Each structure stands twice: as C-alpha cells, then as structure tokens.
Amino acid sequence: MRHDPNEILCEACGYSIDALPTDAPCPECGRPASESSPSRRTGSPWQQQPGFRTWARTALAFVFWRSDVWDSVRIENDVSRGLLITNVFLAAVIYVVLRTVSFGGHEIYPDLMVSIPLIVVVFLVVFHLSRLEEIGIRFFARRHGWRTTSEVSSAVVGHASIGWLAGVLFMSALIAVVIVIEHVAGYGLFTRGDGVLFLLIAADLLLPMLWFESLVYIGWRRTRYANHPTQTPVAQPTAPPSNRG
Numbered sequence: 239m240r241h242d243p244n245e246i247l248c249e250a251c252g253y254s255i256d257a258l259p260t261d262a263p264c265p266e267c268g269r270p271a272s273e274s275s276p277s278r279r280t281g282s283p284w285q286q287q288p289g290f291r292t293w294a295r296t297a298l299a300f301v302f303w304r305s306d307v308w309d310s311v312r313i314e315n316d317v318s319r320g321l322l323i324t325n326v327f328l329a330a331v332i333y334v335v336l337r338t339v340s341f342g343g344h345e346i347y348p349d350l351m352v353s354i355p356l357i358v359v360v361f362l363v364v365f366h367l368s369r370l371e372e373i374g375i376r377f378f379a380r381r382h383g384w385r386t387t388s389e390v391s392s393a394v395v396g397h398a399s400i401g402w403l404a405g406v407l408f409m410s411a412l413i414a415v416v417i418v419i420e421h422v423a424g425y426g427l428f429t430r431g432d433g434v435l436f437l438l439i440a441a442d443l444l445l446p447m448l449w450f451e452s453l454v455y456i457g458w459r460r461t462r463y464a465n466h467p468t469q470t471p472v473a474q475p476t477a478p479p480s481n482r483g
C-alpha cells in the first residue's frame with residue numbers, strides 16, 4: 239500500500255499530495271498541504287540536540303499522553319534509538335537499585351556483583367521488548383494501510399520509551415508509601431503473604447509496560463502518515479545501508 243517514504247502524504251488522511259502546491263487544501267479532507275509539510279517536523283528537543291536538558295524537556299512533553307507533541311517529531315532512526323537506550327537504561331538502573339532496597343533488603347543483594355548483572359538483564363529484556371514493539375506496529379500498520387516505516391516505528395518507540403521510566407518511578411513511589419504505612423501502622427504487608435506483595439509485584443511489572451504501550455499507541459496513530467524529511471538529491475547513495483539486526 240503506502241510504502242514509499244518519499245511520497246508526501248496528507249498527514250491527516252494519507253492522501254498523496256505530492257503534486258499539490260503548498261497553499262492548497264488536501265482534496266480528500268481539506269487540511270492545508272502546508273500542515274503536512276515535512277519541514278514542520280523540526281524534531282523533539284532531544285532530536286534537535288541530545289543532552290540532559292533536552293532529554294528532560296522531551297520526557298515531560300511526551301510522558302503525559304499528549305498527542306500534539308508528535309507533530310514535531312522528526313522521522314528518523316538514530317537519534318530516537320539513542321533516546322530509547324537512555325530511557326531504558328535509566329529505568330533499568332532505578333528499577334534494580336530501588337527494588338533491591340525495597341524488596342530484598344541488604345542481605346539478599348549485598349553488592350554490585352549482583353546489581354550490575356541484574357541491571358544488564360533488565361535493560362536487555364526491556365530494550366528487546368521495545369524493539370519487538372517496533373516490529374509489531376509495522377505489522378499492524380500494513381494491515382491498516384498506514385505508512386509506519388522503520389524510521390517511524392523507531393521515532394515512536396524512542397519517544398514512547400519514557401513510559402518505561404515513568405512507570406518505574408510511579409511504582410517506586412507507591413512502594414515507598416506502602417513501606418512507610420507498614421512502619422507507621424505496624425502492618426507487615428511485605429511479609430504477611432496476604433496477596434498485597436503479589437499485587438504490588440504484578441503492578442510493578444505491568445504498569446511500566448502499560449504506560450509505554452499507551453504512549454506508543456498515541457504516537458503510532460498520530461504518525462500513521464507522517465512525512466519523512468525530504469531527501470536532498472545531492473550525493474544521495476542509491477540504497478541506504480541496512481544494518482538493522
């Protein structure tokens with residue numbers, strides 16, 4: 239269906255507006271062609287300049303399920319992949335460090351010999367789940383007739399990956415509250431085996447994933463006909479190198 243990444247589509251309805259002057263409306267839905275111009279996609283703060291401050295601004299912009307922020311996302315692979323790695327790494331570190339403190343105490347995970355391999359394992363699992371999500375949304379996009387290229391799926395998953403970190407932070411705060419309640423009220427929620435601990439652990443695994451998935455869904459829908467940066471005809475190789483694994 240719509241697999242040519244160089245074709246300019248109306249970003250609202252997917253109609254080809256390649257030949258349309260920029261001030262004309264889309265013949266299908268009436269949206270001005272200028273609003274689908276690839277030049278509108280100037281990039282998220284992180285895409286414009288990866289760094290700590292731009293990471294924080296990007297995280298705050300995307301984490302609360304806003305859909306309009308996706309209109310500025312540049313459709314590309316590499317910088318978004320860096321964002322995915324950053325978010326998943328932070329989520330893995332915080333998850334392992336805070337969980338070993340909350341659930342394990344000092345005796346179970348006494349040192350870095352255990353924490354560092356655990357962080358690596360959590361990072362790899364979450365990173366590959368996220369990459370799997372990219373394959374998944376490309377698969378379902380083909381069935382919908384949407385143009386989710388590998389660049390689109392990478393940009394969507396990269397920006398949605400803040401959901402992993404947000405879910406981990408939210409659950410960490412919740413667990414901290416439960417621990418405080420235990421101490422103040424004298425309950426033994428973690429040790430009594432009455433299901434509270436099980437529920438907490440289940441929520442601890444599910445909520446970060448749901449947060450991530452919901453952000454992916456919003457971004458994926460919003461970018462279903464997103465236009466890729468226009469190619470400059472100068473010195474463009476005939477086929478881009480494919481080193482995706």
Ligand SMILES: [Zn+2]
Pocket residue numbers: 248249250251252253264265266267268269
């Ligand atoms: Zn349209």
